[in-house]
Amino acid sequence: MTLPIRVRTLKIDDRDVSAREDETILEVARENGIDIPSLCYLEGLSAVGGCRLCLVDVRGVPRPVPACVTRVEEGMQITTNSERIVKYRRMNLELLFTEGNHICAVCVSNGRCELQGLAQSFGMTHVHFPYLYPQLKVDASHERYVIDHNRCVLCMRCVRVCDEIEGAHTWDVMGRGIEAQVITDLNQPWGTSDTCTSCGKCVHVCPTGALFEKGKSVAEMLKKRQFLPYLKLMREEHV
Amino acid sequence: MIPEELEKIALATRAEQEALSHQLRVCTGTGCLALHSDHLKDSLTSVIKQRGLEQSCAVKGVGCMGLCALGPLVAIQPQSTLYQRVTVDDAIAIIDHLDTQPIDHLLCPTDIPFFQRQHKIVLENTGQIDPDHIEDYIAADGYTALIQALTEMTPSEVIEQVVRSGLRGRGGAGYPTGLKWSTVSKVRSTRKFVICNGDEGDPGAFMDRSVLESDPHRIIEGMALAAYAVGASEGFIYVRGEYDLAIKRLKTAIRQAERLGILGKSICSTTFDFHLETRLGAGAFVCGEETALIATIEGQRGNPRPRPPYPAEYGLWGFPTLINNVETLANIPPIIRNGGDWFAAIGIDHSKGTKVFSLTGPVRNTGLIEVPMGMTLREIIFEVGGGMTEGHAFKAVQTGGPSGGCLPEQHLDLPVGYDSLAQVGTIMGSGGMIVIDDTASMVDVARYFMEFCKTESCGKCVPCRVGTVQLSNLLGRFTEGSATAEDLTLLEELCDLVKQTSLCGLGQSAPNPVLSTLRYFRNEYLAHMAKGVATQ
Amino acid sequence: MRRMGYGHHALIETLHSIQESFGYLDEDALRYVATTLRLPLSRVYGVATFYQFFRLKPKGEHHTCVICVGTACHLKGATTILEQLEQRLGIKPGGATADGKVSLLTARCLASCGLAPAVVLDGKVMGKFTADAAIAWIQKWVAHDT
16 A cells, blocks of 8 residues: 655745655756756756755755755745855856866867856856866777766766666766766776667766767767656656 | 573673782783784783793783873783883783882873873773673673663663763764664664764774774674664674774674674573674775765765665665764663663763763873863863873864864863864864874864865765865965965855765865864964965 | 675675785676676776775785874874885885885874874884884885895
8 A cells, every 4th residue: 555645835936836745846846947957967867966056945954955856845945046055056066167178169069068058057157266187088999989088077877877777787986086987897998898788878868078979070969868758757657 | 691691600700800819901902012012911921821820810901091102001900000111021020020019110100180080981891801701891790781671671761761861972973862763763664773883984083993992892782772772683883994903803792792692583582683793894984974884884885875864764775774883882881781860960961971082192191081071171181181292382182083173272171062162163073182283284284184085085976076176275275385365265165165065974074174274273374375485 | 795695785895805815806806796796897896996995906915014194193294204105115105116015005094093103014003103114114025025
């Protein structure tokens, strides 16, 4: 016997909204047309709460909470765009820019990049912190795809889609802290991976130009993400 | 194991010990072992054998006695003679002087504040009993609390005592232990777990190591009591992989307890089962965080996950899990034995009982100390610690390790408690207390801790992964003397960001050393800017 | 692995046993562990590189020198010792000398702060150490072996 799912009512930016108790703040906000920026979150994949861009203020909670992993509660009062929230989001985004080598002018995803889009929507014209200019590699050993670690934001979408949807678990993360990096199998060239099915899901969920198809030039990489909610829906129907 | 059997062992062991005219206790903690106290123990034993004194004298290895700086230490009971800096060559002289005047040049005075001002609860057995012999622990009233709880108390009565004691988590955050226990006990589940967090990661702290090495049975008893109270039947002790000796002694202790029926099925002829295993950590500070610790035991990368849900509800493999730190659990047996009110009478408001600190830096008596809550920092450093060593002047005291802060002289009269320390910008933490003298640069200290957090960040969330790198680089500009006024503003903004938006406790507390040094030693930051030179 | 019922959670304990027996984790070992525990390769590699304790490269054949860089040791000059050793041996922490004889490692804290600065030479903790003393030890090792 399953208990019926209850309904909760809460306030987002002074608007009364209702939600199922198993929904997150982000889901409810988007249903109601309230925009909360996000990067690592992708509908259809598990949420990790790593990018800290979907932070919102909840009344009575001292620290901002990530909207993608916080479930709604009765009577919650949420602010999505206070001055401090906007400042924190922007600073975290700036940190992401300093971490890699994001040069839009030469990127396959120029104009279609989520990171670039976020920077535009924040009106970000420059970065306050020094760039770290890491020395990172590009792996083009795969027959059809390329990974450029310079453009990776460690959102883990590729890791999750490979494990949760494709079921191959070719991708994972090695190392920790600033040295963390996504890897295929035993940190070997992608082309030599035995487990990769070359399905290309990782390429299409990647928010930036870190993963792309061979042969694409600047601003040509179009990412198709529509498959994900469908796949998830179909799976759920058969469970 | 039934209560009568336990008493029989206790009586027999005590009688054996009383038959001896001299018992020589050699410290075999890591500190003294490094100074070859194992050889010393062997030579003392062989000298006794040569003289044919086996009937009246015995040598035993005991855990840390606290005064690590003066090791190796040998205590002779019941005469209460304490020898310091003993070498293998002193063995013959020590045996020869057993019945006469003690040897002057080795004698360590025991009437100093270091011994007199301490209040030992957690460390009551360390330095007294042989950690490798369960009988020794039983003779010191060990396992009576467990048997008493199992035969005379309901689980909720056990929790009641812990709540009344006012005990708060000794791992750092100070969450009320009784509340944690009652939360886990209320969750309904077919399986529950109890985990002992022995991932002492704070560089400069070694309280948990000493307790695990000196008195492993105390932790087993504490965990069994916790398991009984919350309704768990499986437990894990998570210990840092570097603590070889602690792991070895714990494993021995678990085996001994199983053999006596104190662990396993139907303990004390009741329906209570409890199975205990050790798990090795592999070097990750972040694993002190509860959700990361759980991930490690599950065999994954030690990445923390967002809370809620809390481990009390959704923990190891999704089952309700109680996680307590080593020192917290070490307090449990005496609380049950003597009652919660007894414990609550020690200490100050909202901070009850005692706290173990590892006191290091340029003070005379470095080592392990246990003092009642509410003692002032000045008393701890200048009385128990014996004051600064010659030629060093006090500048600051650092508590709480990489998550804590530095306090200047003006706060020395602060009574030590969770709330009082938090008010002045540091934390109780797990018990590292490092005294810093006037030769050290506070910016360098802040940078040292930031470097630490940078390498220990798991890399999951952006503010901690990238923010700690930026902070550490910024602090580097100060130590090099190339910082500008903008750098100072940026430093403060970044500290706020990392503190407010990081996913777990590691990131949220990483800026504390910087913030507290900015608060009390801002002039040092300014000096690095203005002059353009480092004081290094 | 058998002891732990081949469960996924056995991974870290298994890696500990392998490192204890072979000194480090090589690719074959990781591959074997992944197959036996039915874990993805990348997951095994991710775990092995997350924890500081695991080594993927062989350590110095004969001798190891671990410098504690915990807080107390740092304040008592552990960093200077480390720098001098790095210079002297021409290696960074985590590396081994060209002849593979000596490895230099760092530890967060050996929990022997009363003895700061502390150094572990071939598994033996030595307290109140200096750079000169460490170099003397290493020279003794090298001289002894040749």
